[in-house]
Amino acid sequence: MIKIYGMPSCPDCAEVIELIKGKEDKYYFIDIGSNVRLMKEFIRIRDNDPVFDERKQRGSIGIPCFVLEDGSITLDPEEAGLFEDNAGPSCSTDGKGC
Numbered sequence: 001m002i003k004i005y006g007m008p009s010c011p012d013c014a015e016v017i018e019l020i021k022g023k024e025d026k027y028y029f030i031d032i033g034s035n036v037r038l039m040k041e042f043i044r045i046r047d048n049d050p051v052f053d054e055r056k057q058r059g060s061i062g063i064p065c066f067v068l069e070d071g072s073i074t075l076d077p078e079e080a081g082l083f084e085d086n087a088g089p090s091c092s093t094d095g096k097g098c
Contacts, residue, residue: 002026002080005042006064007033013064019082026081032063049073 004020004027006013020027032042046052046062051073055062066080067073074080 001028002069003067004029004064004080005032005038005045005067007031009033010061010063016064016077016082019077045073051075 004013004016006016006029008014008017008031017029020029030038030042032039042063042065045065045067046056052062052065052075055075062075064077065073065075066077068080077083
């Protein structure tokens with residue numbers, strides 16, 4: 001199962017939530033805003049994986065974040081089997097991306 005870390009209030013995450021409807025056997029959405037434990041879980045991933053380096057430099061949060069079945073992490077929905085254009089900005093810490 002592919003885990004997706006995000007928040008429904010993030011436009012990019014909301015789009016992903018719509019794409020995974022009916023595919024709950026393959027995808028599991030984790031709302032990091034619903035519980036501080038889940039936020040900490042995401043932050044541990046974000047702080048330790050270099051896939052986030054570019055996003056952090058741009059001021060982006062790095063959601064939606066996909067943890068694939070092999071444990072690898074991607075920020076690209078296509079790599080997680082979702083075939084939508086992800087050219088838009090990710091949610092940013094300065095509020096410009098959301």
